[in-house]
Amino acid sequence: MTCRWVQDRLILYLAGEASQRDAAKVVRHLERCSACMSAAEALAEAQEAVANAVRTSVVPPSTLDQRAMAQVRSESLGRHWARARSPIGLPRLVAACASACLLVLAFWSGALYARRTAAVPVQVVGSGGETLSLAGLETLHGRELGASAAAVPSVGAESLSKLLSGKVPFKFHVLALDSQGARLVGGGAETAQGQPIVRLTYGLGSETVSLFQTDAMKLALPALRQMQHAGPCYVVGKIGRCSYVVWCRGMTNYIMMSRVKPERLLELAHSAERAMSEGKGSA
Amino acid sequence: MDKPARSRLPDELLARIAAAGRPDEFEEIVARYRTRVYRICYRMAGNVEDAEDWAQECLVRVYRQLPHYKPSLPFAPWLLRVVSNTCLNLMRGRARTTGKRENGLGEEAAGSSREFDPEQILLSTTRAREILGALESLNPTLKQAVVLRVVEDLSLREVAEVLGVPLQTAASRVRRALESVRMRLRQNGCDDRDECEVGR
Numbered sequence: 491m492t493c494r495w496v497q498d499r500l501i502l503y504l505a506g507e508a509s510q511r512d513a514a515k516v517v518r519h520l521e522r523c524s525a526c527m528s529a530a531e532a533l534a535e536a537q538e539a540v541a542n543a544v545r546t547s548v549v550p551p552s553t554l555d556q557r558a559m560a561q562v563r564s565e566s567l568g569r570h571w572a573r574a575r576s577p578i579g580l581p582r583l584v585a586a587c588a589s590a591c592l593l594v595l596a597f598w599s600g601a602l603y604a605r606r607t608a609a610v611p612v613q614v615v616g617s618g619g620e621t622l623s624l625a626g627l628e629t630l631h632g633r634e635l636g637a638s639a640a641a642v643p644s645v646g647a648e649s650l651s652k653l654l655s656g657k658v659p660f661k662f663h664v665l666a667l668d669s670q671g672a673r674l675v676g677g678g679a680e681t682a683q684g685q686p687i688v689r690l691t692y693g694l695g696s697e698t699v700s701l702f703q704t705d706a707m708k709l710a711l712p713a714l715r716q717m718q719h720a721g722p723c724y725v726v727g728k729i730g731r732c733s734y735v736v737w738c739r740g741m742t743n744y745i746m747m748s749r750v751k752p753e754r755l756l757e758l759a760h761s762a763e764r765a766m767s768e769g770k771g772s773a
Numbered sequence: 774m775d776k777p778a779r780s781r782l783p784d785e786l787l788a789r790i791a792a793a794g795r796p797d798e799f800e801e802i803v804a805r806y807r808t809r810v811y812r813i814c815y816r817m818a819g820n821v822e823d824a825e826d827w828a829q830e831c832l833v834r835v836y837r838q839l840p841h842y843k844p845s846l847p848f849a850p851w852l853l854r855v856v857s858n859t860c861l862n863l864m865r866g867r868a869r870t871t872g873k874r875e876n877g878l879g880e881e882a883a884g885s886s887r888e889f890d891p892e893q894i895l896l897s898t899t900r901a902r903e904i905l906g907a908l909e910s911l912n913p914t915l916k917q918a919v920v921l922r923v924v925e926d927l928s929l930r931e932v933a934e935v936l937g938v939p940l941q942t943a944a945s946r947v948r949r950a951l952e953s954v955r956m957r958l959r960q961n962g963c964d965d966r967d968e969c970e971v972g973r
Contacts, residue, residue, distance in 0.1 A: 565836065
């Protein structure tokens with residue numbers, strides 16, 4: 491029995507989890523080896539020090555359950571659809587590929603937007619609150635249309651995030667969407683239907699895109715149509731001369747609005763959602 | 774089934790019902806494990822802001838994995854395994870994104886956390902800060918093992934079960950983690966004192 495053998499088992503011995511036989515060997519060795527005894531004392535001391543420093547009394551925020559369950563319920567709907575597929579290997583694969591192809595085709599052709607008859611009721615998150623008025627947001631969006639996006643200098647997502655931090659009582663994201671050709675030109679905390687909202691403004695070519703963010707518990711999504719695309723549920727539609735895409739993430743609703751085509755706006759919204767999933771641009 | 778009845782069901786049965794497509798049953802599981810999940814995430818993430826996001830991600834991941842759970846096995850170790858592995862992946866993802874292993878505990882140690890945290894009282898000692906800093910610099914797999922051992926107060930046998938590794942491997946990871954912390958404290962002159970020298 492070597493010192494190495496003993497030191498490999500010290501942690502188990504100190505935890506009272508070594509076998510009786512090993513424990514007896516360790517004790518016999520420690521009685522006559524001062525180096526291993528010192529190692530045992532140091533290990534016990536380190537364990538106690540770490541335990542004292544690391545044990546925590548923090549409690550989870552009250553919003554955790556709501557956020558987790560909102561996502562679970564949303565995914566449960568997707569799981570229900572998935573179960574309808576064939577359980578057999580190859581046909582299941584073929585069905586999945588066919589579904590993916592159909593989704594891609596439908597996405598690029600804009601068919602999903604146009605086909606209103608295939609409506610499925612949207613799952614309203616935060617239905618206890620007032621329903622969000624898209625017309626009100628269109629009015630807010632219209633206020634910016636007078637200014638040319640090109641004339642406004644671009645702002646940094648990080649600095650804007652710091653500026654808005656603490657101004658609204660819900661989680662929001664400030665995103666850079668330059669890779670999608672949308673340049674962040676401004677943003678601020680505003681009010682819609684008496685509730686605080688965050689509004690970001692992007693320049694997209696000659697058009698302006700507004701990305702509104704609201705507390706899902708205060709302003710619920712309107713019950714429109716929904717489209718399942720790569721995970722999240724998007725609501726796509728038109729109001730007045732504007733296209734809009736609405737989706738939900740955690741306990742925040744996101745509403746993107748612009749005069750660009752709905753397909754283009756959906757593409758941009760999906761990029762924004764993907765950026766959030768990757769942990770970019772949080773505030 | 775009403776809520777009071779649900780609250781008396783064992784975890785294993787609730788998990789089976791939830792896996793069959795009844796997410797409402799999962800709410801009870803969330804209520805039972807929210808604090809344990811959050812504390813693991815808090816220690817693995819190193820700050821309260823990421824902890825909430827990570828805890829949400831972990832709970833959703835548990836829900837997604839429910840169809841793979843075998844009800845004949847105890848539920849808690851299985852859940853902790855999903856949670857700790859999810860945290861490990863999130864840590865690695867964050868390290869790839871930020872180009873550094875961790876950024877959380879500095880915020881806590883500097884007292885700049887945006888939420889009230891009773892632990893600030895404990896962190897007022899430089900020694901505690903040094904220990905947490907040392908934990909931050911650990912390899913994620915070593916950190917995962919030591920967090921389960923000391924935050925969850927699991928036995929080494931339970932740590933091995935959660936991590937899905939042999940007992941000796943789990944024990945070795947905890948030992949190496951503790952030795953790394955001790956060496957770091959010694960380097961900073963904190964090993965034998967209640968307070969480290971300020972400014973190190």
